[in-house]
Amino acid sequence: MRGDGALERLGREGRIVVVGASLAGLRAAEALRDEGFAGSLTVIGDEPHEPYDRPPLSKQVLLGRASAGRTALPRLRAVDATWRLGVAASGLDMAAGLVRLADGDEVPYDRLLIATGVRARPWPQEAEAELDGVFVLRTSDDSAALARRLDAGPERVLVIGAGFTGSEIASACRERGLPVTVAERGAAPLVGALGGVVGAVAADMQREGGVDLRCGVMVTALEGDASGRVRAARLSDGSTVETDVVVVSLGATRNTEWLAGSGLGAGPRGIACDAGCRAFDIRGIVTDDIYAAGDVARCPHPLFGYQFLALEHWGNAVAQARIAAHNMLSESAERVPHMEVPSFWSAQFGVNIKSVGVPSMATEILITQGSLESRRFVGVYGYQGRVIGAVSFDHGRWLPFYQELIETTAPFPPPFATVDRRPGGQRPVDADFPDPSVPTHGPTVTLSGYSPADRRTTFTPAH
Amino acid sequence: MPLERTDPVVRIAVDLNRCQGYAQCAFLAPDVFAMHGEEALLYVPEADEEQREQLARAVAACPVQAILVDAVDVPAEAVSGAR
Amino acid sequence: MTQSLLHQILDYANRADPYPLYEELRRTPVHHEGGDGPYVISTYYEIRSLLHDPRISSDARNLASQAGDPLPEAPQGEGALPPGFLKLDPPEHDRLRRMTNRPFGPPHSPRRVDGMRPELHDIVTGLIDGIGDPGRIDLVEQFSYPFPVTVICRLLGVPREDEARFHVWADTLAASLDPDPDADSAERGKGAHDARMQLGMYLAGLIEERRKNPGDDMLSQLATAEGEDGPMTTMELLSTAALLLIAGHETTVNLITNGMLTLLRHPDVLERLRTEPRLAAPLVEELLRFEPPVQLVPQRTTLADIEVRGVTIPKGAALWLVLASGNRDPKRFTDPDRFDPDRPDIQHLGLGSGIHSCFGAPLARLETQLALSELARRLENPRLLQDPPPYRQNAVLRGPRELQIACDGIRP
Numbered sequence: 001m002r003g004d005g006a007l008e009r010l011g012r013e014g015r016i017v018v019v020g021a022s023l024a025g026l027r028a029a030e031a032l033r034d035e036g037f038a039g040s041l042t043v044i045g046d047e048p049h050e051p052y053d054r055p056p057l058s059k060q061v062l063l064g065r066a067s068a069g070r071t072a073l074p075r076l077r078a079v080d081a082t083w084r085l086g087v088a089a090s091g092l093d094m095a096a097g098l099v100r101l102a103d104g105d106e107v108p109y110d111r112l113l114i115a116t117g118v119r120a121r122p123w124p125q126e127a128e129a130e131l132d133g134v135f136v137l138r139t140s141d142d143s144a145a146l147a148r149r150l151d152a153g154p155e156r157v158l159v160i161g162a163g164f165t166g167s168e169i170a171s172a173c174r175e176r177g178l179p180v181t182v183a184e185r186g187a188a189p190l191v192g193a194l195g196g197v198v199g200a201v202a203a204d205m206q207r208e209g210g211v212d213l214r215c216g217v218m219v220t221a222l223e224g225d226a227s228g229r230v231r232a233a234r235l236s237d238g239s240t241v242e243t244d245v246v247v248v249s250l251g252a253t254r255n256t257e258w259l260a261g262s263g264l265g266a267g268p269r270g271i272a273c274d275a276g277c278r279a280f281d282i283r284g285i286v287t288d289d290i291y292a293a294g295d296v297a298r299c300p301h302p303l304f305g306y307q308f309l310a311l312e313h314w315g316n317a318v319a320q321a322r323i324a325a326h327n328m329l330s331e332s333a334e335r336v337p338h339m340e341v342p343s344f345w346s347a348q349f350g351v352n353i354k355s356v357g358v359p360s361m362a363t364e365i366l367i368t369q370g371s372l373e374s375r376r377f378v379g380v381y382g383y384q385g386r387v388i389g390a391v392s393f394d395h396g397r398w399l400p401f402y403q404e405l406i407e408t409t410a411p412f413p414p415p416f417a418t419v420d421r422r423p424g425g426q427r428p429v430d431a432d433f434p435d436p437s438v439p440t441h442g443p444t445v446t447l448s449g450y451s452p453a454d455r456r457t458t459f460t461p462a463h
Numbered sequence: 464m465p466l467e468r469t470d471p472v473v474r475i476a477v478d479l480n481r482c483q484g485y486a487q488c489a490f491l492a493p494d495v496f497a498m499h500g501e502e503a504l505l506y507v508p509e510a511d512e513e514q515r516e517q518l519a520r521a522v523a524a525c526p527v528q529a530i531l532v533d534a535v536d537v538p539a540e541a542v543s544g545a546r
Numbered sequence: 547m548t549q550s551l552l553h554q555i556l557d558y559a560n561r562a563d564p565y566p567l568y569e570e571l572r573r574t575p576v577h578h579e580g581g582d583g584p585y586v587i588s589t590y591y592e593i594r595s596l597l598h599d600p601r602i603s604s605d606a607r608n609l610a611s612q613a614g615d616p617l618p619e620a621p622q623g624e625g626a627l628p629p630g631f632l633k634l635d636p637p638e639h640d641r642l643r644r645m646t647n648r649p650f651g652p653p654h655s656p657r658r659v660d661g662m663r664p665e666l667h668d669i670v671t672g673l674i675d676g677i678g679d680p681g682r683i684d685l686v687e688q689f690s691y692p693f694p695v696t697v698i699c700r701l702l703g704v705p706r707e708d709e710a711r712f713h714v715w716a717d718t719l720a721a722s723l724d725p726d727p728d729a730d731s732a733e734r735g736k737g738a739h740d741a742r743m744q745l746g747m748y749l750a751g752l753i754e755e756r757r758k759n760p761g762d763d764m765l766s767q768l769a770t771a772e773g774e775d776g777p778m779t780t781m782e783l784l785s786t787a788a789l790l791l792i793a794g795h796e797t798t799v800n801l802i803t804n805g806m807l808t809l810l811r812h813p814d815v816l817e818r819l820r821t822e823p824r825l826a827a828p829l830v831e832e833l834l835r836f837e838p839p840v841q842l843v844p845q846r847t848t849l850a851d852i853e854v855r856g857v858t859i860p861k862g863a864a865l866w867l868v869l870a871s872g873n874r875d876p877k878r879f880t881d882p883d884r885f886d887p888d889r890p891d892i893q894h895l896g897l898g899s900g901i902h903s904c905f906g907a908p909l910a911r912l913e914t915q916l917a918l919s920e921l922a923r924r925l926e927n928p929r930l931l932q933d934p935p936p937y938r939q940n941a942v943l944r945g946p947r948e949l950q951i952a953c954d955g956i957r958p
Contacts, residue, residue: 053508072509075534347500347505352500395502419602486651489652491659492660493652526893
């Protein structure tokens with residue numbers, strides 16, 4: 001409460017616990033000290049490594065230009081924290097205000113930030129997932145193991161799922177000269193995030209890059225040999241791919257199981273929070289001492305109909321970390337909302353792909369600059385008559401303009417001439433997003449629920 | 464936890480949302496940064512002592528100030544406290 | 547009679563310190579003096595956003611009216627060169643710039659500029675060694691002009707001894723960029739046209755020669771390259787070569803001279819540079835903010851009606867983006883009139899932004915870092931003999947015509 005000195009006490013001698021020692025956790029810890037927090041700070045991480053950067057894991061590391069163990073994040077300032085690394089948080093007692101650790105320890109808090117992120121969705125058949133040569137790619141250790149196997153020169157790599165990570169893995173393997181098959185359940189790579197029009201360009205890039213790309217198929221089984229090494233994959237079209245390395249790239253699962261039964265509004269879709277990163281409890285009442293940031297958080301976004309967005313984006317983790325840190329030390333009037341327009345990037349087959357807004361919400365696309373054929377273009381996404389997203393292929397310098405269109409809810413299709421509008425870019429076309437009821441690889445944006453006041457919103461904790 | 468690192472390194476991360484492919488870093492610090500195609504940037508996430516100076520030039524020259532490097536001494540701050 | 551603000555900015559009498567005029571200009575972020583005159587944008591965020599706006603063209607053919615165009619385009623008669631990529635829009639701009647980059651920078655030539663470091667150092671050393679009387683040095687004549695000219699000649703493969711010939715053409719062409727309202731634009735257009743033609747003929751001979759005997763210079767590589775975009779046409783090659791030669795001539799000289807002038811006005815920073823060579827990189831960035839060699843971009847036009855800060859700029863209007871004013875915008879930079887190389891976040895507009903951002907930026911940075919570090923290190927107790935120095939006429943490519951300095955001696 002204002003003026004009762006509690007906030008000053010918190011800032012001076014309070015206890016703040018951050019669960020999750022990756023990008024969001026580290027930046028939040030730094031931001032807390034930037035904000036003048038002088039109390040005790042504990043950062044808990046289940047991996048034994050100090051905070052590291054993930055984007056290089058599917059690019060530089062697989063290309064052999066960096067080693068997986070050496071992507072630690074730069075420290076932007078001293079944080080003077082107690083680091084509890086290599087031990088997972090296993091439970092939360094909201095009433096007592098403490099986090100339970102897997103080693104039996106308990107860590108009390110006055111303010112808690114949850115930044116436990118996501119983990120790779122494993123191959124669903126457990127026995128097949130155990131085969132030697134079957135990988136996922138999320139952590140530094142995953143990347144190290146895969147890079148080692150690629151160094152050994154496998155006969156063929158099979159990538160299951162052509163989302164961004166899967167496509168980047170395929171690209172790196174091709175650059176190393178390895179034979180690659182990509183199996184994608186949808187009609188094209190990246191189709192869940194960018195739609196079929198742009199997905200067709202991504203498919204061309206893969207095929208031209210030498211990838212044996214198979215779309216509209218599922219992998220139904222992985223087969224091993226007598227020594228437990230993977231040796232083939234069966235596909236739903238009846239074909240078989242002989243392979244000795246399989247990378248399962250089917251998206252991610254949010255790390256919220258440890259919160260089951262805690263009473264926090266956490267479930268498979270993430271932790272619901274308000275626009276200021278304060279977590280909701282399962283009753284839909286916002287807590288005052290628990291915050292969430294990064295991949296695990298779902299926040300309502302005013303630009304996108306107050307839908308709850310969960311974004312697995314680097315920039316989102318950084319922005320939310322700062323906001324959560326600021327808000328947990330601020331009076332309510334000084335709290336700030338998370339209003340950043342979502343944005344992400346990917347580099348594959350020598351092309352830089354960037355996006356702003358939420359293309360996956362769109363129904364239509366218009367190529368406003370460049371051309372799909374040249375793989376150098378800007379595509380603008382429209383939804384109900386307004387600009388909702390944009391994507392660029394090797395055209396990133398133009399994106400700030402389109403971000404402004406999204407922020408100002410500009411009309412779609414944009415009516416104006418641009419410097420490089422080709423005949424093919426005069427009319428919007430169906431952006432060709434897959435039917436949401438048909439699952440593809442994991443999306444990088446999930447939308448669910450509506451405004452916090454909406455009664456239909458229900459939160460189901462994981463069991 | 465005692466740190467085994469012996470060689471002083473600078474850790475690097477690039478905010479690739481900000482990066483617009485001006486390639487100043489790849490021109491000025493070619494041992495650390497490389498363009499992959501016209502616009503995509505690849506970088507070594509750790510620079511060694513000899514690269515420190517060219518790294519500093521790249522950081523200063525980035526037109527969108529997207530290159531993040533260690534601001535504190537790594538071993539001192541890396542990991543401390545009880546396990 | 548009071549002059550309009552635009553006239554005052556272009557008035558040579560105000561060349562030494564245009565910054566108070568820019569401050570006045572920023573009170574009206576979209577400044578328009580009526581008629582076919584340009585819409586002048588002077589605030590940081592608006593300039594930056596227009597530099598990334600695809601409704602803005604760099605191609606003068608999109609101007610609604612050439613009558614009010616302060617930039618006389620060379621008549622497109624026989625023998626005239628087509629515009630260089632600076633004055634083109636995508637996709638032609640992108641293709642030509644990409645092809646030009648191939649022998650210059652990453653990804654195809656990642657070490658070219660960095661690899662010139664020892665050579666640049668030798669040139670700087672030679673020029674400083676050659677300074678005669680330390681009591682009277684014209685820094686422009688003896689250093690800031692010959693240094694980048696020698697570098698661009700070597701890079702392109704243009705014989706240094708031809709400098710006297712193309713110097714005149716380059717000067718004429720640079721002057722034609724200057725939107726001087728009082729100059730006779732027909733006369734100037736003719737002069738620029740002639741200079742462009744002569745430069746074109748000179749370069750054509752050189753390129754012919756390089757095709758027969760290619761070296762490892764950029765002209766040879768541009769003339770013989772076969773990238774994904776195929777070879778450049780001869781006309782494209784000539785325009786590109788002319789653009790590089792002139793840009794290599796007329797900008798870095800100002801940056802280096804402005805730099806030394808600024809350092810001599812801030813002796814504490816000069817002394818720091820002498821003892822902390824690492825200061826050079828951030829110092830040059832602050833210099834690009836504080837005294838940018840290209841003060842304004844006067845060659846953009848709108849492809850649609852555009853609203854900027856509540857003002858509608860009509861389609862086909864001429865647009866001036868005053869980079870040097872945006873760089874002093876207090877809404878973006880704290881205490882903007884202070885020269886401070888320790889600023890934490892120097893995202894200046896000194897080299898432009900967006901697709902037309904300075905092609906030679908890495909080379910200009912390296913040249914200026916080296917030049918200023920070595921001057922700081924070797925000149926003993928340097929001081930200005932005249933402040934302000936006399937400026938060149940040009941309001942766009944602004945810089946001192948000469949910079950008279952003295953020092954007690956030259957350190958080895």
